[in-house]
Amino acid sequence: MVGTDIGIDLGTASILVYVKGKGVVLKEPSVVAIDRSTRKILKYGEDARLMIGRTPGNVVATRPLRQGVISDYDTTEKMIKHFIQKAVGKRCFRKPRVAVCVPSAITEVERRAVEEATSEAGAREVRIIAEPIAAAIGAGIDISKPCGNMIVDIGGGTADIAVISLGESVVSTSIKIAGDNFDEAIVRYMRKKHNLLIGERTAENIKVKIGTCYPLAEPETMEVRGRNLVTGLPRTVTVSSEETEEALREATLNIVEAVHTVLEKTPPELAADVADRGIVLTGGGALLRGLEELIEDRTGIHTMTADDPMTCVAIGTGQYVELLGEKF
Structure with a gap:
């Protein structure tokens, strides 16, 4: 492989990598597990996500991107480098050209941080594209x-x-x-209504399985396990889709x-x-x-x-690279 054009959807929750001619080749959570004492990164992506809320004291599973912008520069740079290498392989002789997607309201300083982190991660050239433009291209809109x-x-x-x-x-x-706020709203609701403390992974599970923001024809329920805030002991409660509508309303x-x-x-x-x-x-x-x-x-x-809403932005970013072609 002589050189590659890559599109990256650098999301708060997930990173998707689009490689020219191959499509979306990588989709991983934007999570890293770090050893606090040595600052060494132990795991990336899905392996690190599984550790959230389950790590010993010296290990922390964290997201280096918050609300669409970089909150931990060094970790983001290492994470981008890891995922670029995973997507194109280490035998790429020439550094890739990379288009990165960012929220439309990003400041100039935040934009520059994304450019620099991507360059440091091994990109030959970096182009920044606004998220709605990439999403529209990826959704198949002319x-x-x-x-x-x-x-x-x-x-x-x-x-x-x-x-x-x-x-x-x-x-x-x-x-x-956005999605993270939906999870936080469910955590708050469970604490307030059921005196039950749940983690963000459990909240996400509730959102995916029975979450709704509009009344369903047939209400659904699921059992949720967490810690009772009164007794301090594990407890199971039944939650309905109507409750998620209430939790997510705001x-x-x-x-x-x-x-x-x-x-x-x-x-x-x-x-x-x-x-x-x-x-x-x-x-x-x-x-x-x-x-x-x-x-x-x-x-x-x-x-x-859109047909595949999760990958729209990554596909659009990658196609934007292809559209630029020689102009990149």
């Missing part, structure tokens, strides 16, 4: 036309909402409410409010296009049940989820 397309990309740390026309965001916003309505704000600022011709073409949801957070119905109910605009 963004080059003079036509309004609305994208709502809900990741782990941020929700990016944008109306795109002629390959650029015309109106956009980025709010720091966070999901904040996302709907952001969609509403972007629509209010959208020029009338583009707003008419959006009303005609609908709203497209991408990102892992878009998999939360009832989100399509909730947005459609509050805006009156047909809302649909």
Whole structure:
């Protein structure tokens, strides 16, 4: 392999790597396990995620990215390097060209930190692309036309909402409410309503299995184990999908409010296009049940989820590299 073009979706919850000609070759949680005494990284990705909440005192499983931006520079650099090597192999003779996806509201300082971390991790050239643009390309939308397309990309740390026309965001916003906030809302609800302390992995499990933000035709239930805050002993309670709707109400309505704000600022011709073409949801957070119905109910605009919302941004970032071709 002489040289490779790579697209990276550098997410708060997951990292996805797209390699030109191969598609998405790697999808791992953005988690690293570190030995506190030596600062040595012990595990990356899924291996490290399994350690969350289960490590001894000297080992900590942590996420070096918070709400779409780098919170631990050195660890992020090592993590990107590890995943690039895992994706392209160590026998790559020439450093790859890399396009990295970031939230649309990122500051210049945060943007530079991503560029530098990716360069230090072994990239020959680095291009930064805004998340909604990558999500739209990955969802199969032709963004080059003079036509309004609305994208709502809900990741782990941020929700990016944008109306795109002629390959650029015309109106956009980025709010720091997304998948992680859904998990935190469930943890808070369980503590308040059931006096039960649960970890973030359990909260994520509840969200995936019975989580909803719109009433289901048939309510669902599941058993949840945690620590009773009164007795301090392990306890099991039964939780219903209706309770998750209550727990997630505030966070999901904040996302709907952001969609509403972007629509209010959208020029009338583009707003008419959006009303005609609908709203497209991408990102892992878009998999939360009832989100399509909730947005459609509050805006009156047909809302649909992309075919594979989890990989849209990574595919779009990779295709952006291919579109640039020789111009990169």
